[in-house]
Amino acid sequence: MPASASRIGFITQAVRNATAGPDGTVIAKYGDQARDTEEPLECFFDNVEDAEAVAAERLALLSPDRRRFVTEISGTGTGESLDFNMTAPTARIIDSEKSADLPAIVVELGIDYETDRSVLTTWG
Incomplete structure (x- = not known):
């Protein structure tokens, strides 16, 4: 990738902020358990748009x-x-x-051959 002036400017910035929210339902649900610091989380993205997309996905998971x-x-x-x-x-x-009538992901599986049964733990 050529070192254009905009690319050099992007790379030399110490911090770039990407946020999603605030979302009232997440704040009401998690309250004091939410991260309440302004310190940025260190991550490695090539551009701010990618970081904002991940932040939006994370918010969607918490909502x-x-x-x-x-x-x-x-x-x-x-x-x-x-x-x-x-x-x-x-x-x-x-x-x-x-x-409950919802889609869920299987997060744990147990097979008990003695009692001939499967035990599925789902999250959804």
Whole structure:
């Protein structure tokens, strides 16, 4: 990459700020647990737009309510068939008692061969 005047100016800046928010739902949900310092987080991006995109993605992850579900499934076939090689498996959680009908990611898998069951922990 040629060293243009704008590129030299960008590189020689000590700090570049990228922010997302504030979001009232995140503030209400996490309150004092939120990071309350003005110190920048060190990260390595080629441009501010990339850093702002990541900050917006992080805010989007924090905004909705998330819940954890542990589901026991009869048989080991379900657990054995999940493929974690390319992507994390997802599931749709439907639970009328907990008012849940939502997509979730499988974050933990247990297979119990003695009781012939799969145990999926999902987050969504």
